[in-house]
Amino acid sequence: MPEAGALPALFDGDVLVPGSPGYDEARAVWNGTVDRRPRYVVRCAGPADVRTAVRVSRDLGLPLGIRCGGHSAVGHAVPDDGLMIDLSRMRGVTVDPGARTAHVQGGALLGSLDAATQPYGLATTAGIVSHTGIGGLALGGGVGWLARAVGLTCDNALGYEVVTADGDLVRATAQENPDLFWALRGGGGNFGVVTRFDLALHDVGTRALSAEVDL
Known part of the structure; x- marks a missing residue:
């Protein structure tokens, strides 16, 4: 199981936590009533980061959500105290x-x-x-x-x-x-x-x- 502090080293993309610059923007979705706070937001740089994020969420026992465009009306993309996979860097x-x-x-x-x-x-x-x-x-x-x-x-x-x-x-x-x-x-x-x-x-x-x- 990875240590929480070692998470950024596992990814080519960014790992945001509460208090990180950009964290609040990353957790916001189109439905403004959704106000959940993931423990980690992983801005994946490619499929390898997605694979790692899925495995980390499983190893740490964290709920997993995936954000694409952010139109999730019910907020499934933003897991409270979980790990959010943010695909916004993968838009090619x-x-x-x-x-x-x-x-x-x-x-x-x-x-x-x-x-x-x-x-x-x-x-x-x-x-x-x-x-x-x-x-x-x-x-x-x-x-x-x-x-x-x-x-x-x-x-x-x-x-x-x-x-x-x-x-x-x-x-x-x-x-x-x-x-x-x-x-x-x-x-x-x-x-x-x-x-x-x-x-x-x-x-x-x-x-x-x-x-x-x-x-």
Whole structure:
């Protein structure tokens, strides 16, 4: 079991505790009535940090929460006296326009996904609020403007990179760990920490029609 004071040395990212600069900002979520105080907030720099954080929470017997975009209405992302995995440093989006796919890190916001895909005239169903996190949206199903045309966000999931409760990094697709893939496509959570989403993209062009109706 790691000593609490040795935690920062285990991570490439930052470890915040009550009183640390940025701690209160890190524990705040969209729902302002949620006022919980994790014992540790780990701002993960990559999947290796997520693996370590999961193992540390298990070894210390701490409740675990995962923050992506911070829209958690009931505050599951912020465990009181627990360990919060903060994915806000993992917001990269890589687009393969030829394959029409996007590889989206678990902490990315929907605005970042749209900004990366729009120059190619591509998009996928991704909610209607730009500062929503991809994790909460996609794992809960994902309804957006394109849902009627191309399905929910989870319908466009090609695969996931997931840290399991054992701290293992695995791949989940229709062919590899298919049961986990099935569960992650709209199951809502508690199946692992998704560090990357692989999503199918669709041709939508680079223009949008907007109309204002005065009643």
